[in-house]
Amino acid sequence: MSKHEVRTFCRVCEPACGLLAEVVDGELLTLKPDRDHPITKGFACHKGLAATQIHNDPDRLDQPMRRTDSGGFEPISWDTAISEIGEKLRGIIDQNGPDSVAAYIGNPTAFNTLVSPAFGAFFAQLGTRRVFSSGTQDCANKFAGSEAVFGSSTINPIPDIEHTDLLLIFGANPRISHWSFIAIADPMKALKDARSRGAKIVFVNPRQIESAPGVGEVLQIRPDTDVYLLAALLHEIDAIGGFDETVIRNHGKHIDELRAFIARYPAERAARVTGIAAESIRELAGEIVRAKRASFHMSTGVNMGRQGTIAYWLLHMLSFTTGNLDRRGGNLLSLGFYPNAKAGRRAYEDGFTDSPFGRFRKGTLPGNLMADYITDVDEPVRAMVVVAGNPALSIGGGEKLRSALESLELLVTIDLYRNATGELADYVLPSADMYEREDVNITGLGLQHRPYIQFTERVVPPKFERKEEWWIFAKLSQAMGLRSPLDQGDTPDLWGRTDHMLRSRGHSLDEVRATEHGLVLPPLDETDFYQQHLQTGDKRVDCCPPGFSEAIDRVESQFVELEAEGTERLKLITLRDNYMHNSWYQNIEGMKRGAKNRNYLYVNPIDAADRHLEDGAKVRIWNDFGSLQIELRTDDGLMRGVVALTHGWGNARTPGMKVANRTPGVNSNALLPVGPNSFDTLSNQAFMTGVPVEIAGI
Numbered sequence: 001m002s003k004h005e006v007r008t009f010c011r012v013c014e015p016a017c018g019l020l021a022e023v024v025d026g027e028l029l030t031l032k033p034d035r036d037h038p039i040t041k042g043f044a045c046h047k048g049l050a051a052t053q054i055h056n057d058p059d060r061l062d063q064p065m066r067r068t069d070s071g072g073f074e075p076i077s078w079d080t081a082i083s084e085i086g087e088k089l090r091g092i093i094d095q096n097g098p099d100s101v102a103a104y105i106g107n108p109t110a111f112n113t114l115v116s117p118a119f120g121a122f123f124a125q126l127g128t129r130r131v132f133s134s135g136t137q138d139c140a141n142k143f144a145g146s147e148a149v150f151g152s153s154t155i156n157p158i159p160d161i162e163h164t165d166l167l168l169i170f171g172a173n174p175r176i177s178h179w180s181f182i183a184i185a186d187p188m189k190a191l192k193d194a195r196s197r198g199a200k201i202v203f204v205n206p207r208q209i210e211s212a213p214g215v216g217e218v219l220q221i222r223p224d225t226d227v228y229l230l231a232a233l234l235h236e237i238d239a240i241g242g243f244d245e246t247v248i249r250n251h252g253k254h255i256d257e258l259r260a261f262i263a264r265y266p267a268e269r270a271a272r273v274t275g276i277a278a279e280s281i282r283e284l285a286g287e288i289v290r291a292k293r294a295s296f297h298m299s300t301g302v303n304m305g306r307q308g309t310i311a312y313w314l315l316h317m318l319s320f321t322t323g324n325l326d327r328r329g330g331n332l333l334s335l336g337f338y339p340n341a342k343a344g345r346r347a348y349e350d351g352f353t354d355s356p357f358g359r360f361r362k363g364t365l366p367g368n369l370m371a372d373y374i375t376d377v378d379e380p381v382r383a384m385v386v387v388a389g390n391p392a393l394s395i396g397g398g399e400k401l402r403s404a405l406e407s408l409e410l411l412v413t414i415d416l417y418r419n420a421t422g423e424l425a426d427y428v429l430p431s432a433d434m435y436e437r438e439d440v441n442i443t444g445l446g447l448q449h450r451p452y453i454q455f456t457e458r459v460v461p462p463k464f465e466r467k468e469e470w471w472i473f474a475k476l477s478q479a480m481g482l483r484s485p486l487d488q489g490d491t492p493d494l495w496g497r498t499d500h501m502l503r504s505r506g507h508s509l510d511e512v513r514a515t516e517h518g519l520v521l522p523p524l525d526e527t528d529f530y531q532q533h534l535q536t537g538d539k540r541v542d543c544c545p546p547g548f549s550e551a552i553d554r555v556e557s558q559f560v561e562l563e564a565e566g567t568e569r570l571k572l573i574t575l576r577d578n579y580m581h582n583s584w585y586q587n588i589e590g591m592k593r594g595a596k597n598r599n600y601l602y603v604n605p606i607d608a609a610d611r612h613l614e615d616g617a618k619v620r621i622w623n624d625f626g627s628l629q630i631e632l633r634t635d636d637g638l639m640r641g642v643v644a645l646t647h648g649w650g651n652a653r654t655p656g657m658k659v660a661n662r663t664p665g666v667n668s669n670a671l672l673p674v675g676p677n678s679f680d681t682l683s684n685q686a687f688m689t690g691v692p693v694e695i696a697g698i
Helices: 051-055 077-098 107-111 116-127 140-150 187-196 226-239 245-251 255-262 265-274 278-290 308-321 367-375 396-407 469-479 496-503 509-514 546-565 605-610 658-662
Strands: 003-009 018-024 027-033 064-065 073-074 102-104 131-133 164-172 200-205 218-222 294-298 352-355 358-361 385-389 411-414 427-430 570-572 601-603 616-624 625-636 644-645 694-697
Touching: 003 116, 027 051, 064 077, 077 102, 077 385, 077 411, 077 427, 077 469, 102 116, 102 367, 107 116, 116 469, 116 601, 131 367, 140 308, 164 278, 164 308, 187 200, 187 245, 226 255, 226 278, 226 308, 226 546, 255 308, 294 308, 308 546, 367 396, 396 509, 496 509, 601 605, 605 625
Parallel strands: 102 131, 102 385, 164 200, 164 294, 200 218, 385 411, 411 427, 570 644, 601 625
Antiparallel strands: 003 018, 018 027, 064 073, 064 427, 352 358, 601 644, 616 625, 616 694
């Protein structure tokens, strides 16, 4: 028996925790935390360690499959798959133009260094402008907000947790999600250490979240109203002289416009829709001013609201106007292995385009319009390639989206599984997983609490006929007469871009490869941000971007709507848990045991009693977009008027994933708004939280 260990790292979320992979006779058997890793120091969560169950899952795709006339699937060779797909794509484009082909790129691609360049090069050569991504479901608002304020979508200063005195966290639950847009191993230890040395930590959330006990307090807020709390905090801070006038004068612009906006939302007015008492808002504002060093963070619980971009702008304003931006203990720009601020540089006003559905942000199209682009435009999408994604379940639209996908002339999926979207496909192509390919920890670039870069060889070769995504696109390019990396031969150099990025910091990929745990880079520190990294043309922070004017008007009109409907209106939020990570973890037996074999609708006990509902009751939840039947669970940690439902379920029609199909749950996204007016036009971010619903017993 041959047995050895391979140092590698996880690619489930941003921290890229160091792991040791046990390989026996060429098979990956187990993963365990790498206790010698200089950054992650032996931390790894159960989701990362469970990746071996995905790697060894008998339901994994092992060879290309083609839909048969009877509706099933049959195995075919790679040569046949590539030839037929290339021929069909070419025919559709020749007859209908390049925009008749669209693409969707899913979340796992963010953790795969080589796939995005390959994906981008292929579709750029096709000439299609119709690309969708999972980013419009979780974080597109942040790229748009930073571009408007700092001149670059890749500037996202993170809290300096080790030195802060007050940390205010909106819409995040790091014990469950391990955070987003901040790459930090064992976030709960970092928060507990901060608390132990005296830092105050405040979570803003509609729930009493799992992260708070022993760490901080929860300020409960009505869903989709964080923008009014942020505005009120800024107003009250300014009212007590908390703005740093020297910083504003030297580095800001449009400050009068910012002050005019926040003047509309004093604490007393914001309290009427947020559900937070005016005195509590003023008290928090005072604590921010009195803190020697304050820092701020915002995550998906706010991103997914109707005003996610405006909220992120105001979060930046909290750190900037109080003098906590580029200050030790405040919010700092993380400098990783490549200074990427210039890579995201663009004038905000240049970032918009006209479409059949109005004017919105350039880049990946709003996912909420996928069905409309297939069925409701003069030049419809006729073919789609889906890479490491599952739009049939992860985007709102329900049966309308499913029907639209079924109507395509050609649907191709490239994935680990034949997921819900793959069940509708004409071809399903098997991709290699994270331990079957070499990689660097690209995702944390610009977001790392402790910057480092590590290279991993493939732990084991791809099993069966699984192929890396770059190879699939390279072969399709050749089949269609396009430029391809394989034109250089069967083993092209794919790492030149990464090596170039490293050389900008005086390093090389060879150096990283030769270092057991990679390169540890200088820790977070002040960076002379305003002179060295700010990307606006005049080197000033835009405190109230002119391009926000219409959205600012919507903030007010939505306030009026919220005030009129009152606090009794039920609003749906997404509930994350430890046993689901989108499509990646839907088929793991160990995470579907006992009560975890389905998702539930969580309701405040008083709201349940008002509707004569008891714990365990079967209920119907509905709105104008969809209807579901589900078991109710009461939760007194939920704010009144809030209901919560875990996402990532709904596999009743996914026989290719047997565990998921046996424990299907219900798809919460069936209740989400879709079509025009269902997303933030500043960023294309979908409206996914604070969604009005009704519930009743069955």
